[in-house]
Amino acid sequence: MYHWQSEGGKKASVDDMVLLTKITEEAITDNLKRRFMDDKIYTYIGPVLVAVNPFKQLPYFGDKELEMYQGAATYEVPPHIFALADTMYRNMLIDSDNQCVIISGESGAGKTVSAKFIMNYITKVSQGTKKVQHIKDIILESNPLLEAFGNAKTTRNNNSSRFGKYIEIQFSSGGEPLGGKISNFLLEKSRVHSLNSEERSFHIFYQLCAGANAAMVEELGISEPDYYHYLSQSGVFKVDNMNDALDFQETLSAMNVMGISEQIQNDILCIVAAILHMGNICFTEQGNAAVIANAEYLEFPAYLLGVSSEWVGRKLVSRVFDSKWGGQSERVDVTLNVEQAQFTRDAWTKGLYTRLFDYIVDTINKAMVTDANLINLGILDIYGFEIFDKNGFEQFCINYVNEKxxxxxxxxxxxxxxxxxxxxxxxWKPISYFDNKVVCELIETKRPPGIMCILDDTCATMSAKTEGADMDFHCKMESQVGSNAHYQKFNQGFIIKHYAGNVSYQIEGFCEKNRDVLNSDIIEVMQSSSKPFISSLFPDVIQSGAKKHPTTAGTKIRTQANELVTTLTKCVPHYIRCIKPNETKKPHDWDSQMAKHQVEYLGLKENIRVKRAGFAYRRPFHKFLQRYAILSPETWPSWSGRAEQGIHVIMKAINMDQDQFQIGKTKIFIKDPESLYMIEECRERKLDHYARVLQQAFRKFFSKRKCIKTAIEGSDLFLNRKERREHSLNRNFFGDYIGMDFKPQLATLIPRREKVLFAFTVQKFDRKYRKSIRHLILTKINLYLIGPVKVKKGPDKGKMVEVIKRKIDLQNVTQATLSTLQDNLVLIHVKNDHEMIVEVEFKTEFIMLLNRKMKERCNRELPLNFTNNFTYQVKKLRWGSNAQRKVTFTCGECKEPEFTSYGSTLAVKVPRGISNTSRGTQGKPQVQASRRAP
Incomplete structure (x- = not known):
């Protein structure tokens, strides 16, 4: 496990808080603060990742990190969200088990960004065909589309998710993403028409105002945001570091990726614009009845929605009720007052927006749908715990889901x-903790009735007029749950003692928002739309005098929450616990009390104590044997004895310490992650050994043909251009002459997805022609030069460690220069950079492989220049010394090459070699003749 020592002698922090010397909330908070101040935002608690929102862009999420964390053990690399994503992905493939990550934390803690990082990582590391790439595009492009219609600025978060989503990415057994599904929860639709101070509505409204082109402005009647009542309530129209016009283009692009036609895109924008225009419709009072203040304001939204403006006006100020007299029933028009008319207008706009949002989610799902029964990886990004100055029904539902x-x-x-x-x-020594099950029961149980059931019961007995319903609900709660230790009543509402703190809820509007009913009058108007897309959003079957009560919002969210819990418990879970460091949304601003409060309610201390005393890994006997039987000849290829005995045999074969594992009744438990990784490394080495045995058998069978082909490929590059050393072609090309598999210090420097093609210890010349031993490593992507350096700080101060001295992308290699004699010097030319001269004994194999990979990666061969006098550029020093060097080659009487330097020139004397027309014994004339044959 990595440790780090910050500069200036500050106290060190730990990467994994299981290693903290003191397990207190203060010590945990202090450790997180030290890391946060040095831009180290990730910390582990065993397998749990704690992420602190940095409130700025950090350079830790590029291709370099992508390569670093792919296939790496967590103890080999610093904590990172990519490490967790890679663990999920690999575990899914190894065990064929569904995986999920539960991202939790309060609003503004960085949950949505964390979800995006995981999706980006998974889509990049997974391979696939063109069809698979299309699915990846849909998965990634769903983010900006959902954020446009589902996210908004709040006082606590400039890009707050105002809905919850669970994204399931479905994979083939080989790890290719072939489909997916999004489940959405409880869109905060009241944000359409009602804003708190310093907040914004959904991003799409501001994107349309800022990004609409001239044709859209004309067609949709777009104005500045402050023209619209719905947007002007809060006085906030712009958000720091957010470009609404640019984001609008990204939203339109995402719609194209989802396969939404241009016509439907136009209809979607018509709905968005119509909602804004409807918000400007005002009412006046005439004889206790509401009338439209200015009928002209009806025309434009009605036009955009493809409905009658007269009908819209009538349905805004009146409502139809079914009335029964004896055995007869009739429909009666009832006029509304101003307050009721405003309520109807707002119910109409938020109902329209909700159905539009559901359509967008449904469209994304249809674009990703697959019939295959696949393994999947789920990402839960759901609204964080919320405590505002005024908390209503929405916060109640949000906080309930967070309790779950x-x-x-x-x-x-x-x-x-x-x-x-x-x-x-x-x-095992038991660890005590607070179980919040009692809070969940207070909210959701049916018997005795919890708060949601009491609310539903109140709504079921409500009349058409809702006055007094909230107070009835208030009274019923006091009589039925008033004695609960986690409930407290006050004049205008109630308090719930949540796991994250006490929250006061205002009861105003609870019943109406819970009913969640769109009047049949409004549905009839929308079904009459001349635009097929808009009318299709209202497929409701209207039944006159229906007795069945519609499903309430509370019931929906309770059902969804419990279905989500069922889904998550069927997966192997992973956790990201997000911490919000301040309310200012500024980098390096740390509010210790605020952070400590989150550490407390997230239960990090108890989590550390359990992990410290517990076991990092457990696996059923049969699965463990199936995976690791290969480690002992006694258990491989099959084990006929008792499973526990077989496991003991395996552990003895790899010299595993007895205190690092325990055998239970059905499972084996392994103490530390390092022990598990050691077992995995042993398995990989074993598999590699067997693979080499198979390769050797394969090579033996095809050796003659392959050797001739390889010799010809290598000799063709030098034929008639360079003298050859004796036996330089009369051998098998091996590739890895260092033995990277047995040098973990070197192997960890090379990303696992970069297969090592050539590894050899060479002599590298510096600007003064001094030789230094270096490891030259060629992969399918890069050329590496690795050498030792002395550690200057920390506990390993003075120790020599191997580091990457130079990394060259093959795309930047422009050519190679060699002499015409039999020496081993190779000069590598690099685009827009200094050149590199090395002495490589197996230069033919190296140049051949380099040329082969450049053809694959860059679609061009490696240009080769053969000359006995060349100049080249070395790394320029700050004080401007000569950056050009010259090398001259002569043929002389000597047994080995001789090197003499004077000034900026290196003279190399080389003994006479074998003619440059020779191919060696594996490339004799008969082989050449066969190459000339038709």
Missing amino acids: LQQIFIDLTLKSEQEEYNSEGIQ
Whole structure:
């Protein structure tokens, strides 16, 4: 596990807080602060990732990090969200088990960004065909589209998700993403018409105002945001570091990727614009009845929606009720007052927006749908816990879902883990923790009735007029849950003692928002639209006098939350616990009290204690044997004895310390992650050994043909151009002459996805022609020069470690220069950079492989220049010394090449070699003749 020492002698922090010397909230908060101040935003608690929002862009998410974390063990590299994503992806492929990541934290803690990082990583590391790439594009492009219609600025977060989503990416057994599905939860639709101070509505409204072209402005009647009542309430129209016009183009591009036609895109924008225009419709009072203040304001939204402006006006100020007299029923028009008319207008716009949002989610799902029964990887990005000055029904539902997620975390990381140790007979010291199940029960239980059931019961008995319903609900709660220790009543609402703190809820509007009913009058108007897309958003079957009560918003969110819990518990879970460091949204601003509060309610201390005393890995006996039987000849290829005995045989074969594992009744438990990685490395080496055995057999069978082909390919590059050393072609080309598999210090420097093609220890010449030993490594992507350096700081000060001295992308290699004699010097030319001269004994193999990979990667061969006098550029020093060097070659009487330097010139005397027309014994004339044959 990595440690780091910050500069100036400051106290060191730890990458994994299981290693903290003191386990207190203060120590945890202090460790996170030290890392945050040095832009180290990720920290582990065993497999759990703690992420602190840096409130700025960090340079830790590029191709370099992508390569670094792919296939790497977590103890080999610093904590990172890519490490967690890679673990999920590899575990899914290894065990064929569904995986999920639960991202939790309060609003503004960085959950949505974390979800995007995981999606980006997974789509980049997974391979696939052109069809697979299309699915990847849909997965990635769904982000800007959903954010445009589902995110908004709040006082706590400039890009706050105002809905919850669970994204499932479906993979083939080979790891290719072939489909996906998005489940969305509880869009905060009231944001369409009602804004708090310093907040904005959904991004799409501002994007349309800022990014509409001239034709859109004319067709949709677009004005500045302050013209629209719905947007002008808060006085905030722009957001720091957000370009609405540019984002609008990205939104339109995302619609194209989803396959949304141009006509439907136009209809979508018509709906967005119509909502803004409808918000400007005002009412006046005449004889206790509402009338439209200015009928002209009806024309444009009606035109955009393709409906009658007269009908829109009538339905805004009146409503139809079914009335029964004896056995007869009739429909009666009832006039509305101004307040009721405003409520109807707002219900209309938010109902329209909600159905549009559901269409967008449904369209994304249709674009990703697959019939295959695949393994999947789920990402839960759901609204964070919210405590505002005024909290209503939306915050109540949001915080309820967060309670459910906290319950999952407790059940799977604290409760079930300890229960499993007990049931498996593992030696274990129990850890105490707060179980928030009691809070979930207060909200959701049916018997005795919880708050949601009391709310539904109140709504079921409401009349058409809602006055007094909220107070009825308030009274019923006091009588039925008033004695609950986590509930408290006050004049205008109630308090729930959540796991994240006490929240006061205002009861105003609870019942109406819970009913979540769109009047049949409005539905009839929308079904009459001349635009097929708009009318299709309202497929409702209207039944006169229907007795069945519609499903309430509370029931929907309770059902969705429990279905989500069921889905998550069927996956192997991973966790990201997001921390918001301040309310100012500024980098390097740390509010210790705020951070400590989150550390407390997220249960990080208890999590550390459980992980410290517990086991990093557990696996059923049969699965462990199936994967690791190869490690012992006694268990491979099959084991007929008891599973526990077979596991002991394996552990003995790899010299695993007895205190690093325990055998339970059905599972093996391994203490530290390092021990698991050691087992994995042993397995990889074993597999590699068997692979080499197979390769050797393969090589033996095809050796003669392959050797001749390889010799010809190598000799063709030098034929008639350079003298040859004896036996330089009369051997098999091996590639890895260093033995990278047995040098982990070197192997960890090269990303695992970059297969090593050639590895050899060479002599590298510096600007003064001094030789230094270096490791020259060629992969399919890069050319590396690796050498030792002395550690200057930290606990390893003075120790020599191997580091990458130079990394050259093959695309930047312009040519190679060699002499015409039999020496081993190779000069590599690099685009817009200094050149590199090395002495490579197996230069023919190196140049051949370099040329081969450049043809594959760059679609061009490696230009070769043969001359006995050349100049080249060395790295220029700051004080401007001569950056050009010259090398001359002569043939003389000597047994080995002799090197003499004077000034900026190196003279190389080389003994006479074999003629440059020779191919060696593996490329004799008969082979050449066969090449000339038709």
